[in-house]
Amino acid sequence: MWNPRLPTRRAAPRFRRGNLFPVVLIIILFFSLSSLFLTRKGLDEDDRETPHRVPDKVFPHKILTMKPQIPEQISEQDLWVTPSSFGLHPCTKPTSRYEVSHVSDHFLTVKSNGGLNQMRTGISDMVAVARIMNATLVIPQLDRRSFWKDTSTFSEIFDEEYFIEALKRDVRVVKALPKELESVPHARKHFTSWASVGYYEEMSHLWNQYQVIHVAKSDSRLANNDLPLDIQRLRCRALYHALRFSPPIEILGKKLVERLRDRGGQYIALHLRYEKDMLSFTGCTYGLTEAESEELRKMRESTSHWKIKKINSTEQRLEGYCPLTPNEVGIFLRALGYPARTLIYIASGEIYGGHARLLELSSRFQNLVFKETLATKEELEALRDHASQAAAIDYIISVESDVFVASYSGNMARAVEGHRRFLGHRKTINPDRKGLVNILDKLESGKLSEGTSFAHAIREMHANRQGAPRKRRGPSAGIKGRARFRTEESFYENPYPECICRRNRNG
Structure with missing residues (x-):
């Protein structure tokens, strides 16, 4: 003064x-x-910054000439404790208007498509469709032609008997089509995506000509929003109760969770979707060699059901459409405050680039655990060549984890997040990939350094992305027609409000 x-x-x-x-x-x-005027002016300018872009002035230029600062310590509660559920709880009971299902002589056969979680949510949709169309559901056939080429049957992944029994008041489910109907003409339908109840009520006219309707694909057959409450709750009963994993998978999954607890008590489940099929599908080649990039391009062009062949990898990454690399995940978790000793379970298939690429993560977190290091040889042998069963183990461990983080918002990540929300909004950190790329590129170019200011920006960006209760997001603004459905948040990613209620509501 x-x-x-x-x-x-x-x-x-x-x-x-x-x-x-x-x-x-x-x-x-x-x-x-x-002084007051200049301070207020700076705050006003900060308020005008876009939500995804971190302003350069957050990182003063002098930080370039300073040694990296050690990020401030974060409390154990901030790192591990589940966000408050504010009195919300699961609610899947039917309303008083819901009637017990009637025996139907119309049959719906289904061929599920995609990986494990795409099939799971698709099957749950088809349970609801069978209810709407007053049909008997035949146990679905699982996809054997996907990238993983898993030959597992329904009963090898799911508890078939329990599935049938759990849904008996909702939909009649049988193991196979009656012999006398195998040779009769079937209506083969590819039902439209994100369809309403009215659409399926119209499709019921097919029963006038056919006794069997075969559905070629099961994924995304129902809309996310604007469906009757009882149909939405039926989808939750099907996915979270009836579609239980088979006893061998459930037993092994629980054993591995116990072994993780014995090792460190608390653990992060990291769904590291840095796998060959995902990188090829998204066209993301950041950090890869020319040979690897070319291999992925050839794979994408040779996969017939992947419609987009030419992709600008740089644009994909800047828009947040690429999985985070192992190195980016490591930087992200350290900035959030997780110490190097943190126990991290890697829930994924084979990482593209193998051990060399994983070193980018293990150099920051030495306590990484995989199925291969957690299970015995005999236990692993049962999973060999059965990718969907291995994915089911990852799913169980991820749902039960103290913290769940996904490097990409694929089917697995969305399904696990939705399940964790349903079970009490367990801590689920959803990386803002677009915002992170903006910061990480500055880090790579030397415009900023890892330290307190860097960590603070990362934490601020993710303060409201940790699984706290919120209603499901609707379509993006300005999108019209059926294209708007693609921009809606998936029902199975966030089943609130239909399947998550206040204590004083019907549960």
């Missing part, structure tokens, strides 16, 4: 002591108001 030396009478005879105090007060007031 400025403190002027009082002049003597001889140096400045025209000033009197009594007249000097107001002058000093005016000068102090001037500097105070100037």
Whole structure:
């Protein structure tokens, strides 16, 4: 604070002591108001920044010439404790208007498509469709032509008997089509995506000509929003109760969770979707060699059901459409405050680039655990060549984890997040990939360094992305027609409000 030396009478005879105090007060007031104005101006400019872009001024230029700072310590509660559920709880009971299903002589056969979680959510949709169309559901056939080429049957992945029994009041389910109907003409339908109840009520006219309708694909057959409450709750009963994994998978999954607890008590389940099929599908080649990029391009062009062949990898990454690399995940988790000793279970298939690419993550977190290091040889042998069964183990461990993080928002990540929300909003950190790329590119170019300011920006960006209760997001603004359905948040990613209620509501 400025403190002027009082002049003597001889140096400045025209000033009197009594007249000097107001002058000093005016000068102090001037500097105070100037400082306040400049501070407010800076805050106003910060408020105008876009939500995804982190302003350069957050990272002062002087940080480039400073040694990296050690990020401030985060409390154990901030790292591990589940967000408050505010009195919300699962609610799947039918309303008083819901009627018990009637035996139907119309049959719906289904061929599920995709990986494990795409099939799971698709099967849950088809349970609801069978209810709407008053049909008997035949146990679905699982996809054997996907990237993983898993030959597992329904009963090898799911508890078939339990599935049938759990849904008996909702839909009649049988193991196979009656022999006398195997040779009769079937209606083969590819039902439209994100369809309403009215659509399926119209499709019921097919029963006038056919006794059997075969559905070629099961995924995304129902809309996310604007469906009757009882249909939405039936989808939740099907997915979270009836579609239980087979006893061998359930037993092994629980054993591995116990072994993780014995190792460290708390653990993060990291769905590291840095796998060959995902990188090829998304066209993401950041950090790869030219040979690897070319291999992925050939794979994409040779896969007939992947419609987009030419993809600009740089644009994909800047828009947040690429999986985070192992190195980016490591930087992200350290910035959030997780210490190097943190126990991390890697829930994924084979990482593209193998051990060398995983070193980018293990150099920051030495306590990485995989199925291969957690299970015995005999236990692993049962999963060999059965990718969907191995994925089911990852799913169980991920749902039961203290913290779940996914490097990409694929089917597995969305299904696990939805299940964790349903079970009490367990802590689920959803990386803002677009925002992260903006910061990480500055880090790579040397415009900023890892340290307190860097970590603070990462934490601020993700303060509201940790699984706390919120209603499901609707379509993006400005999108019209059927295209808007693609922009809606998946029902299975966030079943609130239909399947998550207040205590005083019907549960």
